[in-house]
Each structure stands twice: as structure tokens, then as C-alpha cells.
Amino acid sequence: MTSVIILGTGNVATHLISAFSKAKNVELKQVYGRKRSSLKQIDENINSTTNLNDLEDAEVYIIAISDDAISAFSSQLQLKNKLVVHTSGSVPLQSLQNIGNKGVFYPLQTFSKKHKVNFSEIPICIEAGNKNDLYLLEKLASSISNKVYPIDSEQRKYLHVSAVFTNNFVNHLYKIGNDICNQKKIPFKILHPLILESAKKITTNNPVKIQTGPAYRNDQKTILNHLKLLSDDEKKIYKLLTKSIQNTHGKKL
Amino acid sequence: MTSVIILGTGNVATHLISAFSKAKNVELKQVYGRKRSSLKQIDENINSTTNLNDLEDAEVYIIAISDDAISAFSSQLQLKNKLVVHTSGSVPLQSLQNIGNKGVFYPLQTFSKKHKVNFSEIPICIEAGNKNDLYLLEKLASSISNKVYPIDSEQRKYLHVSAVFTNNFVNHLYKIGNDICNQKKIPFKILHPLILESAKKITTNNPVKIQTGPAYRNDQKTILNHLKLLSDDEKKIYKLLTKSIQNTHGKKL
Incomplete structure (x- = not known):
């Protein structure tokens, strides 16, 4: 049983809360939110707080807030000998300013609050400062995903x-295609x-091997048209x- | 029962031959290939020829060859009062030079000979010079696809x-992502x-409404990194x- 506290109430936090609540080998001990209002959407059976001094004891503290805020927020955490991780794809492990151990628990998927996700298929990328913490994160990640x-x-x-x-860029190309x-009123x-x-x-294929289209064929006539x-x-x-x-x-x- | 002749032995031709062979209301009367060797892969139960003078009688003649060759090839067809269509997304109907009726039968999918496709899910875009021909093409397309x-x-x-x-461009972005x-040896x-x-x-969503990422968030720090x-x-x-x-x-x- 791994005990976890989630710090944050945004998209990633919401999905992690939902996944950990259902996971067999995880005890979701607490959720921290800056404002009381942001905690309203959380299941009322889950212990929650708006005060960092009231954080309970747990093995892993997961900061799931916006990238820019991670460093400053982590410096406020007075958790000796505890593992604190963030969930960001673009923030280095060393940006964490907590006094205890550091790690990363990065679920690689786009999340929106509306869409339900099947966490078991979402890759989780983990990193830690030492082997024991990496093992702990692997155990935790494996409790909700098959892809760690x-x-x-x-x-x-x-x-x-x-x-x-x-x-992101692919979606923008979809947008252009749609435009x-x-x-011409084409569905x-x-x-x-x-x-x-x-x-x-x-x-199942290397993308470079399945390229098609006028550019690939060097079909100048079509390109100009x-x-x-x-x-x-x-x-x-x-x-x-x-x-x-x-x-x-x-x-x- | 709609009778069809396929002119060509490439990717699109191969998939059409396979789909029409299985379709209930279609009689695939003949396949034309320029070279005897290219016809070898065709099921031997299907009548085939390398001579345009030996083309049989059918309601629809489908030219499935490379875009650049369609116009010149179609001018060789001496088929009075017959509907001749091509399968290209980028060639106008008027590029067909046959003496009879003209149309387009464009299955919108990337085909490779190796991959089997489920034709029923492939959109077929049809066009014809008159209503009767459009109706004929609609009947033919509906015999293999639910999306006409x-x-x-x-x-x-x-x-x-x-x-x-x-x-095409999306696949190239996949290629760049793969590179x-x-x-960094990341799977x-x-x-x-x-x-x-x-x-x-x-x-299920308009792409413009689900854009995410550093560009969308105007996250200059991440963009520069x-x-x-x-x-x-x-x-x-x-x-x-x-x-x-x-x-x-x-x-x-």
C-alpha cells in the first residue's frame, strides 16, 4: 500500500485523484487546494485541506499544478525525508525546491476535465534522485497504468x-484541414x-517509411495547384x- | 447488379478489385493491366487483359492509375456511351479525354498493397456529368462503402x-517526433x-477548440527551451x- 497526497486541483490532479481513488494498492490520504472553492469538486469522502501546515504524513506528495508555479510552490513544503514529485513534462527534477527527496511522475496524455480517461493505457514517465524512490514511483505508477x-x-x-x-502541432494541422x-462546405x-x-x-510502422503525398512524389504540378x-x-x-x-x-x- | 472493369493494377486498383470481388451487387468483369507481369498478382479467376481493344462491355470503367497518366490514358479509350471514371483526388473530372461519359470515384484513404483495408469505412467521393451517372456511381460506391x-x-x-x-504533413510531424x-534513445x-x-x-471536437501546448498558452520560456x-x-x-x-x-x- 503506497500512501499519496495530491497537491493541486487542476486537470491532471483531478484525473490522478480519480485514478488513485480506484487503485487497489494506493491510499489517497489527502488533497491540497489553494482555495476552498477548488476543493468542492473533490469527492467529499476524500480528506482535503487548504493549509500546507495541515498536510498529513504520506510516502509520496504529488505536485500537480501549472509548470511555472512548481518551483516556488515546492519551496514552501516542509517535508523532511519525504518524496515530492511533480507531474510536468517540461520542468527538470532539480527545479523542485523542497527539502526532502525529489522525483517526477509525468503522465503523458492531454487531459481535460470533461473527458474520462482510461489511465491504464496512459504512459507514466518516472524519475527520482535515488533507486529506492524510483522503485516507489514505479510501484505507484504501476498501480494505475500498464505503461511505466x-x-x-x-x-x-x-x-x-x-x-x-x-x-499540439498535429492538432493545428487538423485545424487548418478543417478550415x-x-x-467549400465539405464535411x-x-x-x-x-x-x-x-x-x-x-x-506499427516507422513514419519515415510510410510517407506519401505530392511532396514525397515530387509532384510539382499538384504542389503548385x-x-x-x-x-x-x-x-x-x-x-x-x-x-x-x-x-x-x-x-x- | 452493376458491371465494372478496372483499368490499372496499382495500390488503389488492387484494393478496389478485392472489394468489388466480394461485393454482392457488383460484377467485376475484367481487369486491364499494361503488362502481363502486373496482372500476375490478380486472382486468376478474374478475366484480365493487356489489350485495350479487348475490353469487354460494362457499365463503369474505373481508371486507377497514377494522376499524371490519367488524361493521356483516357484518350485511348474508345468506349461510346460508357461511363469512365478516375480515382484521383487531385485530377478534375474534365481531365478525362474519353469520348463517353465522365465521372470520379475517389476513395479517400492511403492505400498500400500490404495493408488490408476495411472498405466499408472508407469514404468514397463521387462526381459525374449527369444525374443518372451520379446515381450509378452512388449505387456502385454504396456496394462497398457506408460513406458515400x-x-x-x-x-x-x-x-x-x-x-x-x-x-501527409501530419505523418511528417510524426517522423520528426520519432527522430x-x-x-535520446526514448522509445x-x-x-x-x-x-x-x-x-x-x-x-468529436472541433480541432480549434482543443488546441493545447506552449504556443497556445504563450509559454515563452518553454518555447525558447x-x-x-x-x-x-x-x-x-x-x-x-x-x-x-x-x-x-x-x-x-
Whole structure:
């Protein structure tokens, strides 16, 4: 049984609270929220507080607040010999300013409060300052997910920027695709199966090996025709990604 | 019963042959291939030919060859009062040079010969020069797919460029994400659930409404940290897409 306290009430905190509440080998001892109002949404059977001096005793304290606030917040924690972790993809372990041990417990998924998630399929990247703490985090992570990866701070920086490309930027390309369809009253859902298939494909193929399209084929006629249909912003993105595909695949522009 | 002849033996042709062979209300009368060798992979029970003069009688002739070759190839077809269609997303209906009727039968999916596809979930975009032909194509498309959309040539141009953004360019971003992970020996599969979830999300949400990430949050610190990790090519793409997200969401760079 691992005892845990969650510090925070945002998206990640909410999903962790829900997952730990259901987990067999975890005792969720307390939830801390800055304001009483933010704690209202928490199940009333869970012990909660707005006062850091009232924090109970637990093995792991999970700070699930916005990236910018982690360092300053952690310096307020007077928890000797306790493991304090944050949940951020972009904050180094050493940013934690608590006096005890430090770690990272980073669930790699986009969370929104509305959508329920199946935590067992969400990769959790863990890091700690020593072997015992890493083992403790592995036990804790395994209690809610089947996908636990030790990832150090250096790797995590790269993982995070990779997620920006494959998630944030990809979503923006979906947005552009949607805009283009809307212009001509084309139902965007025509593209849904293709979008899902493209995502599924890379789970069994190296993306570089399944590239297709006019840039890959060096089909100048189609490329020029496409450029005529686009706004200035879209054109810049089209040209740059076309060039990058051609650089990758050794075609000349 | 709609009678069909397929002209071509590439990816799209192969998948259409397989789908039509199984379809209840379709009679696949013949397959044409330029070379005898390319016809070897076709089921030997299907009538095939390498001679355009030997084409049999059918209601619909489907040209499934590379985009650039469609126009010239279609001019060789001496099929009076017959409907000839192509399967391309980027070629206008009027590019067909046959003497009979013209149409488009465009299955919107990436095909590779290796991967089996479930045709019933693949959107087929149809277009024809008259109502009767459109009805005939709708009947034919519905025999293999549940998703049939009448899309005219003007719309199809936009649909195609939208597919380039949401499929070809997205795959290239997956490739970049994979490269970044490889550099630091991070298993790319950590990102698979996030990638699948991002794709799934836009089937029930407008992409613009679910944008997240440092660009969206205008998190300059993270953006600058990310740029330090990237190659020159990656940097250019990161900057341009970040700017585009910020333009969309009214944030200042």
C-alpha cells in the first residue's frame, strides 16, 4: 500500500485523484487546494485541506499544478525525508525546491476535465534522485497504468518537444484541414477515417517509411495547384513542410 | 447488379478489385493491366487483359492509375456511351479525354498493397456529368462503402489539399517526433497513446477548440527551451507552427 497526497486541483490532479481513488494498492490520504472553492469538486469522502501546515504524513506528495508555479510552490513544503514529485513534462527534477527527496511522475496524455480517461493505457514517465524512490514511483505508477517508463530529465525535455510536434502541432494541422473544408462546405468528417488510419499506422510502422503525398512524389504540378488554393499563412506552412519532406526523402524542390 | 472493369493494377486498383470481388451487387468483369507481369498478382479467376481493344462491355470503367497518366490514358479509350471514371483526388473530372461519359470515384484513404483495408469505412467521393451517372456511381460506391459523398471537382481540390495537411504533413510531424526521440534513445511508443488520442479527439471536437501546448498558452520560456533542442530544419517548423497557432488564438509572439 503506497500512501499519496495530491497537491493541486487542476486537470491532471483531478484525473490522478480519480485514478488513485480506484487503485487497489494506493491510499489517497489527502488533497491540497489553494482555495476552498477548488476543493468542492473533490469527492467529499476524500480528506482535503487548504493549509500546507495541515498536510498529513504520506510516502509520496504529488505536485500537480501549472509548470511555472512548481518551483516556488515546492519551496514552501516542509517535508523532511519525504518524496515530492511533480507531474510536468517540461520542468527538470532539480527545479523542485523542497527539502526532502525529489522525483517526477509525468503522465503523458492531454487531459481535460470533461473527458474520462482510461489511465491504464496512459504512459507514466518516472524519475527520482535515488533507486529506492524510483522503485516507489514505479510501484505507484504501476498501480494505475500498464505503461511505466523511467525517463530522466534530459530525455524528458526531448520527449516533451516531440509531443509538441506529434500532438499540439498535429492538432493545428487538423485545424487548418478543417478550415479548408469549411470554406467549400465539405464535411470534415470525410477526412476522419484517413486521420485515424494515419495515426494508427505509425504504431506499427516507422513514419519515415510510410510517407506519401505530392511532396514525397515530387509532384510539382499538384504542389503548385495546391498553393493556389491556400491563404498566405497556410501557404507558408505548406511550402515549409513540403521542403522538409523533400529534404528528408532526397528530392529536389 | 452493376458491371465494372478496372483499368490499372496499382495500390488503389488492387484494393478496389478485392472489394468489388466480394461485393454482392457488383460484377467485376475484367481487369486491364499494361503488362502481363502486373496482372500476375490478380486472382486468376478474374478475366484480365493487356489489350485495350479487348475490353469487354460494362457499365463503369474505373481508371486507377497514377494522376499524371490519367488524361493521356483516357484518350485511348474508345468506349461510346460508357461511363469512365478516375480515382484521383487531385485530377478534375474534365481531365478525362474519353469520348463517353465522365465521372470520379475517389476513395479517400492511403492505400498500400500490404495493408488490408476495411472498405466499408472508407469514404468514397463521387462526381459525374449527369444525374443518372451520379446515381450509378452512388449505387456502385454504396456496394462497398457506408460513406458515400457527392463532391464536385472544385470541392475535391480543397478536400485533397486538406488531406495533404491532415495526413501527409501530419505523418511528417510524426517522423520528426520519432527522430527527436531516437536521438535520446526514448522509445517512440511512449507517444503512441497521445497520438491516437489526438486523432480520436477531432472526430468529436472541433480541432480549434482543443488546441493545447506552449504556443497556445504563450509559454515563452518553454518555447525558447524547446528551440534549443532542435535542428535548424526542425526549428523553422517549430517557429512557423507556433506563430500560426498564436495567430489563430490571438496571442502575441
